[in-house]
Amino acid sequence: MKNNRKQLLKLVFLFIVGFGVSFLSVNQVKAVSDNVKFTVHYIDVGAGDGALLQYGEGENAKYALIDAGPIEYERTDDAWVNTSKIVLNYLKKHNITELEFALVTHPHVDHMGGFLSIFEDDDIHIKKIYVNQNTINLNNPNFSTTDNLYDTDIIRRFDEALEKRQRKSKEKKLEEFVVEEPVAGKKVWLGPEGEGMLMEILGPVDTDFIFGRAVSLVARQVNKYSVVCKLTYGTNTFLMTGDTQKEPVQDMISKGKNLQAQVLKVPHHGMQDVTEENKKGDYTSDHKLLFDRTQGALAIVSNGYKNANRSPLDRTVRDLGEYNIYTTSHNGSIKVVSDGKKLSIEGSKSSTAEEYGEYIPKTRSSRLLSAVNVKTTGAKTLNPTRSDAANTYNLYEKKPVTVSFSATARSFTDLTAIQYKVVNKGCSNTKVSYKNGNQVTIGDGFCGRIYVRFVTPLGSTVMKLPGFTVDTKAPVSAKIKGNKKGIKTLSLSSKNSYNTKFKKYIKLYFSASYGTSGKYCTKYKIVPKGKSASGYKWKTGNSVTYKTKKKKVRVYVRFIDKSGNITERKTNGFYIK
Structure with missing residues (x-):
């Protein structure tokens, strides 16, 4: 009898807990109004990072900033481009005078340089500044003060400009420019708590990192201390990574941090700190572990037009193969908009999403599509491959074939169009234009392949069907x-x-x-x-x-x-x- 009572109480408890969790989940989804959107502006700051966070629109909008770009950057033609006021001008263009908070991911000039002009402008007010305190040891003899990218003078100027602005605010009795260290586990809301966008700081969770470079450039080590944070609005997620590297990513994973996100800001502008050429011992640092853990659909690279580093590196692009990759060098400032369920993207240099990610044959899906289906009236099965797979022509049909394509978009986007192009054997697919349609009939005399593009507001998934021949005539x-x-x-x-x-x-x-x-x-x-x-x-x-x-x-x-x-x-x- 006692056992029966225990079982009954256990069932009642589980029901209450289950009901409570379900009720909470429903409330969380409902809390995000269809009329209120959250936008991340990946500003084209040149070779650096600068992202404006926006909750809502108009007079009621709330704003925040993660990094503010460099003061200048070098291009491949040896020209230096002044970028010191790009973020400031972006704020003014959008009539933004107040930021709920600003986050400095780490003390490198290509992330913090733009704050100088912002601090000096009395019309811009920042309530709170989260500053990564893991700063460079300016007295380290291995640190080069002549290195433009890591000029210690810029760091001192940042501190001085911030202190000056804090004094002004204090004189005016304004509660702003309050400095706080962004520690792992910290949660900050932009907009109403429980309804707005939630920023959670995931790392770094450790500070005892390996110095993996044979080159004595202590400033590079600072990248490992970059603040990594996740932005969540409804069911949409963004991962902001600063210049984080492999080792802190491993630490975050070991501490159980959830790095999954639909949108990834690619670390370090698509570069890597430790390569085969400059590694110390067996240690190398790439970003593939992070890319695989994030399992995102969109990859944003903030790199700068014709940047002297020529980023993103080929290795980075290869490792991002399944993502839809957008770069500020190509797309300009990029806006990713969330309504709490769906995402859309727009680049300042193009009004539509042009980038595409690869089809994943193993799962018959992509980062934007949960399922892809191909049907044919022919005798042979047409199993799709990646668009860059080697061309094969080993399938043969003796009757005309109708091939149809369909797909299901993932929950955060919509399928807006299906397009195809039929390419004859020996012809480059770049010379053939896509046509709209979800099926095509192939008649006698054909030997070639079919490319299919599934279009969403976030970009496209492209796949290729194996080459085949239709020959209806007997010898x-x-x-x-x-x-x-x-x-x-x-x-x-x-x-x-x-x-x-x-x-x-x-x-x-x-x-x-x-x-x-x-x-x-x-x-x-x-x-x-x-x-x-x-x-x-x-x-x-x-x-x-x-x-x-x-x-x-x-x-x-x-x-x-x-x-x-x-x-x-x-x-x-x-x-x-």
């Missing part, structure tokens, strides 16, 4: 010739006669003209007079020599192409004397 000009005169090529309906005779032997050769698919094989059978051809097995060969004496026979030949079309012929009857 023609089928001939059976002998090395001696007297052999005739006849239709199967022709009457059999056995009046032709040869001395010693006769050798027969088989030939035909094959269509688009080409020759597969020829088969033959030798059938004695008075016997049915159906009782004899086919043999494969392009010729046959017959030597049996005083036995009258006829020869049947099948000409078969790769699509399975067959032409059959027979010879007149003959015998060897």
Whole structure:
């Protein structure tokens, strides 16, 4: 009886807990109003980072800032571009005078330089500043003060400008420019608590990092102390990474931090700190671990037009293969908008999403699509591959084929269009334009491949179907010739006669003209007079020599192409004397 009571109480408890969790989840989803949107502006600051966070629109909008870009950056043509006021001007362009908070991910000039002009402008007010206190040891003899990217003078100027602005605010009795250290586990709301955007600081969770570079550049080590935070609005998630590296990512994973997000700001502008060329010992640092853990759909690279570092590096782009990659160098300032459920994206240099991510054959999906389906009326299965996979043409059909495509978008986006292009073998796919449609019929004489593009507001998924051939016509000009005169090529309906005779032997050769698919094989059978051809097995060969004496026979030949079309012929009857 006691056990029954315990079981009953346990069930009641589980029901209450389950109901409570369910109720909370529903409330959380409802709390995000369809009329209030959250936007991340990845500002084109040049070779650096600067992101404006926006909750709502108009007079009631709330804003925050994560990094503010560099003071200047070098291009591949050796020109230096002044970027010191890009973020400030962006704020003014959007009539923004108040920020709820600003976050400085780490003390490098390409992330903090733009704050100087913001601090100096009395019209811009920042309530709270989260400053990463893991600063560079300015007295370290290995630190180069002549290195423009890590100029210690900029760091001092940042501190001085902040202190000056704090004094002004204090004189005016304004509660602003309050400094707080952004420690792991800290949660900050932009907008109403429980309804707005939640920023959670995930790392770094440790500070005892390996110095992996053989090059003595202490400033590089600071990247590992970059603040990593997740932005959550409704069911949409963004991961902001500063210049974080492999080692702090490993630490966050070991501490159980959830790095999954739909939108990833790629660390360190698409570069990496420790490469094979400058590694110390066996330690290298790339970002693939983070890319795989995040499992995102969009990758944003803040890198700068024609930046001297030539980022993103080829290795980074390769590791991001399944993401839809956007770069500020190509797209300009990028806005990713969330309504709490769906995401949309827009670049200042283009009004539509142009980037695409690769199809994932193993899961028949992509980062934007939960499922992809291909159906065909043909006999062969068309299993899609990545668009960059090697072209193959091993499938053959002997009837016209209709191929249809469909897909299901993931919960945070919508499928807005399906497009395809049919590319003949030997032709570059870049020379063929896409057409709108979810199916295409391929007729006789085709040998090529089909590309399919599934379009969403966040970009496209592109896949390629294996190459195939459609050949509806049987081989023609089928001939059976002998090395001696007297052999005739006849239709199967022709009457059999056995009046032709040869001395010693006769050798027969088989030939035909094959269509688009080409020759597969020829088969033959030798059938004695008075016997049915159906009782004899086919043999494969392009010729046959017959030597049996005083036995009258006829020869049947099948000409078969790769699509399975067959032409059959027979010879007149003959015998060897």
